[in-house]
Amino acid sequence: MYTRLPAPYGSLINREIGVQFEFENKTVNGFEGDTIASALLANQQWLLSRSFKYHRPRGALTMAGQDANTMVQLPSNPNALADKELIKEGMQVSGQNYTGSLENDRGALLGLFSRFLPVGFYYKAFFKPRGMWEKWASLIRKKAGLGVIDQQLKSPYYDKQYKFYDVVIIGGGPAGMQAAIDAAVDNCEVLLVDENPSLGGSLNYARFDAAGTLGKLLRTELLSALQANSNITVMTNAVCNGWFADNWLPIICGNRLYKVRATQTILCTGALEQPALFHNNDLPGVVMSSAAQRLVHLYGVKPGSAAVILTGNNDGYGTALDLLDAGVAIQAIIDLRANPDYDEVAKAAIARGIKVKTGCAVYSAHSKKEVHVASVEVRNIIGQGICGNDREIINCDLLCMSVGYTPAYQLACQAGGQLSYDDQSAIFTLNNCPETLQLAGSVNSLWHIDAVLAEARRTAAIATNALGFTQVAVGEVIPKGSISPNHPWPIFAHPKGKEFVDYDEDLTIADIVNATGDGYEHIQLVKRYSTCGMGPSQGRHSALAAARIVAAATHRTVADTGVTTARPPFSAEQLGHSAGRSFYPARRSNMHYRHLEAGAEMLQAGAWFRPAYYAQDNITRQDCINAEVTNVRNNVGLVDVSTLGGLEVRGPDAGEFLNRFYTFGFVKQPVGRARYALLTNEAGVVIDDGVACRFGDNHYYVTATTGGVDRVYQNMLKWNAQWRLNVDIANVTSAYCGVNIAGPNARLILEKVCTDIDLSSAAFPYMGVRSGTVTGIPARLIRVGFVGELGYEIHVPQQYGEALWDVLIEAGNEYAIKPFGIEAQRILRLEKGHIIIGQDTDAMSNPNEVQMSWAVSKKKPFFVGGRTLSELEKKPSLRSLVGFVVNDIESPIPQESHLILDGKHMTGRVTSCNYSPTLDKAIGLAYVSPTSAANGSTIVIRSSGGVLVNATVVDLPFYDPNTARQEL
Amino acid sequence: MATLDPTSVKRRSPLNQRHVTSHALFKEFGGNLLVGHYGDIKSIQEEYSQAQMLAICDLSTLPRLGFKGPGAPSWLETQKLKLPTLPNTAKCQHTGSLVAKLSDQEVLILSDIFALSNDVATLSHKAEIDHQNYDKQTYILPRGDSHCWLAVTGTQASEMFSKICGIDLRSHKFAHGDIAQTSVAKTNAVVIRNDLGSTPGFYILSDISGVEFLWDCLLDAMQEYGGCPVGVSALQRLIKSS
Amino acid sequence: MKLLTCPLNGKRNISEFTYGGEYHVMPDHRTSSARDWAEHVFFHDNVAGLVTEWWCHSASSFWFLAERNTITDEVIRTFKADEIYQQRVEFTAPETEV
Incomplete structure (x- = not known):
């Protein structure tokens, strides 16, 4: 039998356009504007799905998308609400949560055993003895699930958008429409949001008068007033899913999440029938x-x-x-x-x-x-x-x-509103909402249409007065009627x-009473123990009944019992809405594409893309890296160091500032020289390092680690906000691209392209810094030895990076210059015994432990961390970072975080370890107890698979202890 | 139209790879190489119409410079620059340069988009002489190197921005000359409203190492409004035709 | 999302800011007891009520201070650091660096 009523019934459907879809493989006819549920009901198909626990047959309950009864399966969308989702031509819909067929579900037999499935049953029955749950879980979970996820789904385009309004009104029923009209005074931008396809709320369907005409007439009247006002923006099919601080409202419409900031909010969210x-x-x-x-x-x-x-x-x-x-x-x-x-x-x-x-x-x-x-x-x-x-x-x-009804109090409560309830009159009240949030209509327990409209006008006036757009008299609070x-x-x-309290979770009166009997008397505990209100409809139809039952069972009032917290989201939202476009900023050096052209395998270090190594045909990754190391040791290599942090510290107090900020002394550092800069925090922990290059009396250029520079910069500014030294600090990390050209032939190449600086060792010694040009490109040159060979770091303005790379590769061609990546660089620096902050240090490392006390000045009046370090010095050291060589080259190479064992006791851990192609040994750094820190001590490393590896502590560096090579 | 090889000069925008892929025709302005227009895709006239609606343009190779320090504003005034009164506002100079005041102690100077004015080069040169010892509390900031410079133009621009920036940039809330130091697509940025003729325009200055990411985000955000990249010629025409 | 008013940039989403910890006065690093120094470095007052905190506006790297009620999470006011730090801080041991 077909049960459509003639027009004007059916305000949301368009009878001109028929839509055909499938439900449970049967063809169903509906109209454009029909939801899945309305179309099925028009065809007398009431059974939509099976319930979560007992597989009870369920049909439409609210027809407002508020309940879980109508959850159906769409091919790529489980748990779709059949009374919300519009039908589309050819759409395939099926019921959920059944074994066999929807009409004849074998799982429904579970209902027969429901008396043996009380609340807490699963906890009580399947968790003992230990390990039992794992055996039962898959069987039980198969029975107790909802929809099925499409794991092949390719995510559609979801995104987010910010919006700004003076007044946002949530709920487009009579209160919301009236409030919008009154709030939209000159210059006041108003947004009216409703989750339904058309405005009007209950005016669309409820009976306000004996004749049944008032609702529709009022709606028409309000709608034309709304449409006449260009200050009002209307969003329908849009749900405001939460309230966050300072009227920050997430509103979902289609595949977009609007992040709306309202100066004033008026909630006209209505009430939910119970x-x-x-x-x-x-x-x-x-x-x-x-x-x-x-x-x-x-x-x-x-x-x-x-x-x-x-x-x-x-x-x-x-x-x-x-x-x-x-x-x-x-x-x-x-x-x-x-x-x-x-x-x-x-x-x-x-x-x-x-x-x-x-x-x-x-x-x-x-x-x-x-x-x-x-x-x-x-x-x-x-x-x-x-x-x-x-x-x-x-x-x-x-x-x-x-x-009866409960107010749709969720957003108001998220804003801090407190819900109270009078047991005699059964009237709810919401108090303590923020000043910038008003309530109007049935959410405020106003039921008569005249009272609803009057309150809407009043709250709109409060909002526009607060915004300064109006200065109108605000009437008295509209009294709640005596009849509820x-x-x-x-x-x-x-x-x-x-007698179901919670349809989602198949909970009955006895389940709630039993929960209180099991000792869970607090409503929040009842919720967690019984799962009442934890299903998809989030207690919208169970919170009040549960509170009433708990109140009666524990001899309290509903007001005393309270209702459970209604956290966001108000309704189910898709992960795509939260994810949006997911912005992960990526940073690239200006030489990025040259690396790709040279075959670099890139890795991401923080936000930066960096070449790990340069792949070559038919050569393994490790052999490529080893060849890069050897080329630097024996010839010359080129590495991109653009990611290195750079800070300009300038002004008459520049030296004094660095003296206070870093552990070393900088005031007497000569111009034209670089000095190692170690940074500790107030707790004396090593947090960064770099070199301070003095380019002038009042000018230092300080490098910092790639990952640490932003924090170092912020720390510098924060300290100087207090010290007020005459100095300027600027983060110029991205302003410079840099390379390190390193190896015995580095000078020969550089001399070809850098003619305005005397590069001889006498004129430009190790740890010297110079300004000049490289084929006309302005450059800062720093002779540092991170990799332990003759080398020059060349820093040039960012947009010259690619040109610099081209120039050096071309000039180096006759010497077979090769680029090297950070994997090779890590081995090279390890051979030289240089530590990497954050890898070889942790949140407790002090300079003494990492053999850096030489970099701490004891003669300064103050530096950050100084006092703490002097206290630490009075105490015995607990560990020491040392170099070690694995005794047997055939042993497995230990890895970072492998433990140092002394018998059964852990005494330390490996922080870096690698095969050194230069030394043909496995070498590493490790924290060991001070008793094993002496040169020649044997340590035992527990390597992968529990293999014990013997190693010998040696003095650092492993390579070129006299530093002759880097000072060439 | 003859095009120049973008690798024929040493100063190169990190976006050049993307420009080349999009068939950019490069042109020289005051010694700086910029995309004139994207040849195979649209004519300058079409790009001009595009820029009125919604477009993005890479100006990163054009000159710009920053000054910071308590002495910077007064020194700049001695150099005949007209500084805006309030922080976070910008003022156009008679030379066409734009002077943006980021705080009471920080100023940013952007070349005109024809690269006709010598303001940036002159100031840079003068400052290096006057402030070699950094003892007058005036410090040069290499904004031309540290920050990319993108222009977003068109009537749809502020709507597009609302997808990636949490500040209300609509015309009646963020007027010509207003500046916001904020976050665009999770990247710190200086956004300057600078209309080109009668077309709404925004300059974005942001960490240059992240410009490819930001460019891609902007293209993604402007897709639904029909926005796309244009060369600088279209922007110049917006100014000329006003 | 909460709004915070930066003294330089105005009202912004709090996601534009970095928290910099509680403001408190550093004890004299030469004369304070080890206990007092440890209190300063390792302990936080964690007051329920009005606190003063450091905040940094990330996009402009601007540090300022905020008075906030930790019970209500209400920010009473924000102000520039020079309201407290009005002059150069000196550390007065003789410079004997080599």
């Missing part, structure tokens, strides 16, 4: 009364032929009228109230001759062969949650629940249970 609790309240065909109204008005779907309305307020009567108008027979209205206070709408319903049973409850719902509600058992109420024996069975194919649509106790326990 289910009643009775036996089998989860049967397909049992729906929120607002869901029935949405089906009728938004999608033109007639949800049944004979309905029972379970109500605790007058709204249920409005639903009855709507259904009656749509041709649905109303079997009865079951009113929980003994003496209802009828409004105009309720009276109109009664006048239509509908049978009303007051003081009664639906005690249970029943199905026949099909999994759909077929009848309800109605009983009289004799106490809170207790039914008497007067019973009546009423046949129906639709049961609508209208027993919330029934205080729509909860009826049944001897056979199955």
Whole structure:
């Protein structure tokens, strides 16, 4: 049977355009604008999926994308909400979480054993003895899952965008629309956000008056006022998924996450209708009364032929009228109230001759062969949650629940708002929201449309006044009405249970009560123990009922019990939304493409791309690296050192500043010389090193490590913000590209291209610095010996880097110059015994431990870390960084972090170790106990696979101890 | 149109590889090599229209220079420069150069995009003489080397920026001459609003070693608005035709 | 995301800033006891209430100070460092470097 109602029912669907899709391999016809759920319901397919734990059949509940009942599987999207997701031509949809078929799920047998599956069952049953869980886990997890992930999926384009508004209004119902209109005064930029396809909220479907015309008229009126104001931006199909500090609002629309900064926020998030609790309240065909109204008005779907309305307020009567108008027979209205206070709408319903049973409850719902509600058992109420024996069975194919609402308090609570609840009137209040955040409409427990609109106007005025756009009188707070649509106790326990508190997690009244019985009385503990509210709908329909049940079971008020924290996100969001475009800044030297052309294998060190080594055909990686080492030792090599940090320290106090900042003395350093610069922090820990090159009386150019320079620079500025020395500090790391040309033939090559500097050893000795030009390129030359050969670091302005590389390679051609990468450089420096900060040091290393006390001046009035180092000197040293040579060349080569053992005791660890092609030995650096630090001591290294390797401690450096080669 | 080999000069933009791949035709302006336009793809006239809508242009080889220190602003004024009053604002000089004040003690000078003015070279030369000893609290910053210089132009520019920059750069919030030192695509950057004729324009100065990353991010962000790279000729035409 | 007002650059997302630790006065490094020095280097006051902290605006490398209530996470005010550090700090032992 096809159950579409004629227009004007179905405001969201376009009957001109039919859409065909597949559900469970059956063809289904719908219209453009239909959701999967509305199209299926129009075709009387109520069963959508199976529940998480007991595989219970589930159908639409809210028709608002708020529940987990409608989760279906799309080919590349598990857990899609069928009442949110629009149908597309050819779309393939299936149910979730079943074994066999959706209609006949073998897993549903689990429900028969539900009494043996109490809360905490898995913890209690499968975790003992130890190791048991691993055996059970895969079996249980197969039964208890939701959708299936498409692991072949190629991520679509997700991105993010910042937006800025004076006022952001979340929720486009009557309150939100009115607030937007009033807030959009001159110059005030307003954003109105709604998660639905069209604005209006309840105006689209709810019954505000007996005639049923007020809602739509008001919507039309508000909409035209909105459209007339160009200050208002409207975003529909957009969900604000959280509130963060200073009105920072993540709003998801399509594949984009908008990061919206609002100066003022008005929450008009409305209220969420709540289910009643009775036996089998989860049967397909049992729906929120607002869901029935949405089906009728938004999608033109007639949800049944004979309905029972379970109500605790007058709204249920409005639903009855709507259904009656749509041709649905109303079997009865079951009113929980003994003496209802009828409004105009309720009276109109009664006048239509509908049978009303007051003081009664639906005690249970029943199905026949099909999994759909077929009848309800109605009983009289004799106490809170207790039914008497007067019973009546009423046949129906639709049961609508209208027993109350919770405010959509999630965003307000994230903003610091505190939710309170009055047990007698069942009215919620939200207090303590920030000054820049207002509430209007039913989220603020205002129900009458006049009160809702008045509060919206008032909050808009507060916002525009605060922004300085207006100075208007703000009226009094609109009082909450005395009548609440919330029934205080729509909860009826049944001897056979199955009164679901939490549909997502299949939790019943007994489960919650038992949790308190197990000793978990605090609502937060109940949540974690029972998993109530932890499913996809995040307690939107279970928090209130759970709080009520816990309150009753522990003899407290709901106000005292409280509800669980509602953290972001408000609704499920895809990982792509959080990831966006994922910006990972990458830095490249100006010579980058020359490395690629030369066959470099690049690696990323921090953000920098650096050549690891230059690959050659038919030669192994290690042989390539070894050849690069040998070429530097015997001939000449070229390495890109552009990533090295560079800092200009200039001014009359430049020397004094370095004296205070680094451990060494710099004031008396001669111009034209470089000096090693070791940096400790206030705790005396070595954190960086470099060389300070004095280019003038008041000018030092200081290098720093690639990874450390940004921090060094910030530290320098912070210290001088306090010292106020007459000095300027500039980070010029990227301003310079640099190479180190190193090897016995380095000078011969450089002399060809650098003619304005006397490069002779006498004129430009080791640790000298000079300014000049290299084929016209302005350059700073530094004679340093990191690799332990005659070498010049040449630093040139960044955009000349590639040209410098070209010049040196060409000039070096006759000497067979070869580039080398950082792998070779690491071996070369290890042979020379130079440490790398961060590799050979850790968060505890002080200069003394790493044999650097020579680089610490003891004659300065002050330097950072100095006092701590003098305290450390009074204590015995705990470890020492030493060089070692592996005794047997056939032994496996130890690696970084391999342990030094003394018998069973760990006494240290390896920090660097490599095969030295120059020495044909495995050499390394290690922390050892001071007792094994002397030259000639034997140490034992626990290498890979537990192999013990003997090594001998030797004096550093391993290579060229007299440093004759670098001083050539 | 004859093109120059970008490796014929020693000072080369790190983006040259990308420009060459995009069939750039290089042109010389005041001794600096820039992309004139991307020959095979669009004519200068088409690029001119593109620049009015949304485009990106690499100006990294054009001259620019920074000055810092308590003495810098007053020294620059003795060099006949008109400094903006407030920090984080920029002022155009009669020579066409743009003077950007980044703080009370820091100024950035950008050449005009025709490279006609000699301001940067003159100031650089003068400062080296006057401040050789760094004792007058005026310090040169090698902004021409440390920072790339990109221009983003067009009516869609601020909308595009909102995808990668957390500052409100819309015309009525970030006017001609305004400066923001901020983060663009997780990269520190100086963003200067500098309209070219009647077309909204933004200069981005950011760490030059990260310019290829930033360029790719900008291209990605501007794709949905139809933005693409243009040569400097299109930008020059924006100024000339105003 | 929280906003923080940089005295140079104005109100910015806090992701543009680096935290620089609590502000406190360094004791005299020559005369303070080892205990006092250790307190300065290794211990933090971690006050529940009003604290003064160092913050750096990363894009401009500008250091400044902020007064913040650690209970409410409310920033009371931000100000330039020269409000506290008004003159050059001297360390007065005689220079005998070789």
